[in-house]
Amino acid sequence: MDRMATRFAACKAQGRAALITFVTAGDPTxxxxxxxxxxxxxxxxxxxxxxxxxxxPMADGPxxxxxxxxxxxxxxxxxxIFAIAADFRARHPDTxxxxxxxxxxxxxxxxxxxxxxxxxxxxxxVICVDVPPEEDAELxxxxxxxxxxxVRLATPTTDAKRLPAVLExxxxxxxxxxxxxxxxxxxxxxxxxxxxxxxxxxxxxxPIAVGFGVRTPEQAAAIGRIADGVVVGSAIVxxxxxxxxxxxxxxxxxxxxxSGALTANSRETAA
Amino acid sequence: xALIASLHSKRTPILTQETETIMTDTIxxxxxxxxxxxxxxxxxxFGGRYVAETLMPLILELEKVYRxxxxxxxxxxxxxxxxxxxxxxxxxxxxxxxxTQALREGAPAGKGAKIYLKRExxxxxxxxxxxxxxxQALLARRMGKKKVIAETGAGQHGVATATVAALFxxxxxxxxxxxxxxxxxxxxxxxxLLGAEVIPVTSGSATLKDSMNDALRHWVSNVHDTFYIxxxxxxPHPYPELVRDFQSIIGKEIKTQMxxxxxxxxxxxxxxxxxxxxxxxxxHPFLDDTDVAMIGVEAAGEGLTGKHAASLAGGASGILxxxxxxxxxxxxxxxxxxxxxxxxxxxxxxxxxxxWLHKIGRVQYMPITDDEALxxxxxxxxxxxxxxxxxxxxxxxxxxxxxxxxDADKIIVVNLSGRGDKDIFTVADALGAxx
Numbered sequence: 225m226d227r228m229a230t231r232f233a234a235c236k237a238q239g240r241a242a243l244i245t246f247v248t249a250g251d252p253t254x255x256x257x258x259x260x261x262x263x264x265x266x267x268x269x270x271x272x273x274x275x276x277x278x279x280x281p282m283a284d285g286p287x288x289x290x291x292x293x294x295x296x297x298x299x300x301x302x303x304x305i306f307a308i309a310a311d312f313r314a315r316h317p318d319t320x321x322x323x324x325x326x327x328x329x330x331x332x333x334x335x336x337x338x339x340x341x342x343x344x345x346x347x348x349x350v351i352c353v354d355v356p357p358e359e360d361a362e363l364x365x366x367x368x369x370x371x372x373x374x375v376r377l378a379t380p381t382t383d384a385k386r387l388p389a390v391l392e393x394x395x396x397x398x399x400x401x402x403x404x405x406x407x408x409x410x411x412x413x414x415x416x417x418x419x420x421x422x423x424x425x426x427x428x429x430x431p432i433a434v435g436f437g438v439r440t441p442e443q444a445a446a447i448g449r450i451a452d453g454v455v456v457g458s459a460i461v462x463x464x465x466x467x468x469x470x471x472x473x474x475x476x477x478x479x480x481x482x483s484g485a486l487t488a489n490s491r492e493t494a495a
Numbered sequence: 496x497a498l499i500a501s502l503h504s505k506r507t508p509i510l511t512q513e514t515e516t517i518m519t520d521t522i523x524x525x526x527x528x529x530x531x532x533x534x535x536x537x538x539x540x541f542g543g544r545y546v547a548e549t550l551m552p553l554i555l556e557l558e559k560v561y562r563x564x565x566x567x568x569x570x571x572x573x574x575x576x577x578x579x580x581x582x583x584x585x586x587x588x589x590x591x592x593x594x595t596q597a598l599r600e601g602a603p604a605g606k607g608a609k610i611y612l613k614r615e616x617x618x619x620x621x622x623x624x625x626x627x628x629x630x631q632a633l634l635a636r637r638m639g640k641k642k643v644i645a646e647t648g649a650g651q652h653g654v655a656t657a658t659v660a661a662l663f664x665x666x667x668x669x670x671x672x673x674x675x676x677x678x679x680x681x682x683x684x685x686x687x688l689l690g691a692e693v694i695p696v697t698s699g700s701a702t703l704k705d706s707m708n709d710a711l712r713h714w715v716s717n718v719h720d721t722f723y724i725x726x727x728x729x730x731p732h733p734y735p736e737l738v739r740d741f742q743s744i745i746g747k748e749i750k751t752q753m754x755x756x757x758x759x760x761x762x763x764x765x766x767x768x769x770x771x772x773x774x775x776x777x778x779h780p781f782l783d784d785t786d787v788a789m790i791g792v793e794a795a796g797e798g799l800t801g802k803h804a805a806s807l808a809g810g811a812s813g814i815l816x817x818x819x820x821x822x823x824x825x826x827x828x829x830x831x832x833x834x835x836x837x838x839x840x841x842x843x844x845x846x847x848x849x850x851w852l853h854k855i856g857r858v859q860y861m862p863i864t865d866d867e868a869l870x871x872x873x874x875x876x877x878x879x880x881x882x883x884x885x886x887x888x889x890x891x892x893x894x895x896x897x898x899x900x901x902d903a904d905k906i907i908v909v910n911l912s913g914r915g916d917k918d919i920f921t922v923a924d925a926l927g928a929x930x
Binding site for chain 1: 535543544545546547548549550551552553698699704705707708711712715716718719811813814815816817822824826827828829830
């Protein structure tokens with residue numbers, strides 16, 4: 225089993241969902257990012273999503289959009305992001321790392337270059353917001369050749385007819401975007417999430433992670449009861465936004481609360 | 496200029512020569528240049544559907560609805576009716592005798608092509624934008640959508656969208672860069688009069704690209720009841736195709752009108768290119784007419800070594816706003832800010848079909864600076880009594896450079912894509928004039 229599958233299996237064995245946390249690389253600076261990533265791990269994050277900043281993050285709400293602009297404004301380059309990833313891999317050999325971002329920064333030097341950099345840096349998976357299955361040739365083959373997971377997104381608008389196309393070539397886990405919208409804004413009704421996760425589980429053996437609009441330990445716990453993973457992004461990015469270089473302890477505390485809520489689930493189940 | 500020299504040294508049609516070079520470059524061209532895009536929405540390597548998964552089902556549905564509409568005579572009938580009775584088409588193809596004469600006076604003997612102007616600025620709302628908005632509003636109605644949104648730069652597309660929203664009784668939100676809200680006040684007020692809500696966009700550079708980001712964010716959050724009326728021949732498939740088709744009325748009318756006026760096709764077409772919808776609408780019906788040369792005019796802003804908006808001359812292939820096309824970007828693929836005195840050209844990308852036509856060499860693209868456009872803005876006003884939009888003034892400037900190098904029996908058509916009333920404040924400011 226690879227790092228990602230091992231981690232999902234370990235969480236499952238503990239009777240809890242995996243906690244997947246997102247921060248933007250280089251936010252607020254390249255120098256501050258390693259401490260924030262360590263805080264995620266120390267707080268109990270199982271999988272790290274590292275955002276690649278882009279000037280035009282059109283699927284993101286204000287929180288992550290601002291994080292992108294803070295990062296680019298402080299001079300983050302693609303080379304820095306791979307350096308951050310490689311250093312993370314050296315410090316945390318067992319924690320899966322997923323790069324998340326937009327097509328243009330990933331593909332500007334060609335998909336083979338990108339996939340190769342991912343491999344060298346010890347990146348486990350990639351989420352590309354604006355390469356849908358229809359344009360898989362841009363990115364998918366290169367990642368698969370390099371043994372990097374291509375994590376696909378399923379949304380409330382992905383109907384049963386379309387789902388097989390999304391699952392074809394998806395690996396690592398399936399990211400269920402719980403609201404039709406941008407990151408960090410609305411929250412989906414729990415009943416809708418449950419229904420969606422049931423449908424996805426019937427269609428794939430991949431672990432199902434649920435994200436978009438998950439901001440509190442309570443929400444994370446509720447989603448953790450039905451999904452294999454819970455993704456929290458904007459709420460953490462907001463902490464980085466307000467605390468800047470000094471964000472790490474605040475991030476760690478918040479992530480610990482999220483992690484605690486998911487672990488409490490497993491105790492409930494066991495009891 | 497090297498470009499002009501190369502255009503006119505060619506005795507054989509441009510396409511033949513370009514095709515030969517390209518074939519050795521192993522790019523194969525279709526039998527007709529008018530058959531693009533392919534089934535997956537690609538124009539050669541450009542175009543495509545690079546959108547978030549949430550939007551994919553919607554744009555696939557839009558494509559289906561558009562194919563059905565194209566096959567429905569009632570759709571075409573209503574579109575034609577509205578273009579005629581509401582927009583005022585066909586608009587004239589006007590021989591600009593005084594401009595032609597003025598350029599001949601500065602040209603060598605026997606030189607100085609005849610210049611015609613396609614009067615898109617006489618359309619209702621004052622620009623070509625309405626052609627597309629009528630078509631997309633009809634599609635929105637077919638899809639049962641009651642709300643429309645749009646991005647706008649100069650405000651022309653915003654005004655046209657607000658206009659059709661009023662006409663069809665639809666709710667309308669217009670996303671407009673805060674900087675553009677400031678420099679295009681008359682259009683902002685027009686949109687409000689028409690019942691639209693104008694939402695100033697402050698993110699990024701607060702211009703056209705950012706208004707498109709926010710329109711996409713709104714759309715992805717409201718896919719169930721909202722139709723996005725994209726204003727240019729760009730974005731995810733099928734937008735570049737359907738916008739082009741709705742704008743192709745421009746080129747079709749020119750064909751008919753030129754046959755009536757001169758009994759033959761023109762030798763050259765010139766149009767300004769931001770996203771490029773007026774240009775592709777003008778060019779597309781002529782793409783297989785190999786004797787007709789075409790020039791798309793990009794905004795060179797302060798010059799290609801400074802701040803500009805010429806994505807073909809100064810950009811590289813990349814992915815933004817749903818399509819692969821030429822973009823202004825840095826080595827990391829970050830989008831760089833565009834600059835043009837014309838808000839409508841102030842965009843770091845270009846429609847994918849233009850990228851393809853540039854790549855295969857069928858259309859030549861030429862940069863024109865802010866200063867050149869400003870001079871032509873004044874020149875056309877004074878010589879012909881027509882105040883052009885700053886966008887269109889770029890095309891006039893190109894014609895001023897090209898016409899004197901061509902024989903006097905040659906014919907150029909310039910697309911006068913919009914009227915300049917909206918720009919008088921910007922121009923007055925640039926000229927240091929008191930209003």
